[in-house]
């Protein structure tokens with residue numbers, strides 16, 4: 001056998017060995033478990049301002065007070081005034097020249113984002129622990145504390161889109177710029 005053929009044969013053997021190693025490793029290594037539909041649902045929670053992705057359920061601020069006192073007040077204080085710089089969720093005025101404090105009430109352009117954010121990220125020490133109804137209730141309460149809606153307004157997937165936020169017009173749309 002020429003040297004060239006020997007090298008070729010050796011390479012061939014090596015690649016056969018490699019592919020059978022890969023095949024056997026695919027058969028024997030079983031890491032992880034298949035994701036179930038229920039688990040997927042727990043990740044598929046994005047509810048954007050266009051109104052898609054909102055679950056059924058509803059709630060008022062009056063109902064949301066108890067949810068807030070139990071699950072939120074420890075960090076956001078009893079009226080949402082906050083216990084630290086980044087936990088202030090009530091007050092502020094983007095039109096104030098002296099103190100245009102940004103909060104979800106003064107700054108966020110869509111009420112639906114409060115629902116979306118709270119459902120996925122709050123309470124910070126136990127995210128996703130609230131039911132959809134409780135999230136509607138506590139979202140209503142945060143909006144009520146900010147003076148944006150009435151205490152008995154029923155917040156649901158439809159009415160949430162109609163809430164007018166004070167700073168809705170405070171943004172410049174640059175989405176057309178590539």
Ligand code: HEC
Nearest residue numbers: 071072074075086087089103104114118122123124125138
């Ligand atoms: C363990 C403390 C803790 C608890 C409990 C908690 N939060 Fe928060 N929350 C935070 C912190 C810290 C931030 C700021 C996070 C950041 O800036 O990334 C925050 C941010 C927020 C924001 C966004 C504020 C902004 O301007 O970006 C909202 C709205 C909010 N929380 C609502 C709630 C609601 C409603 C509850 C109860 C269901 C709750 N939080 C419970 C700690 C907490």
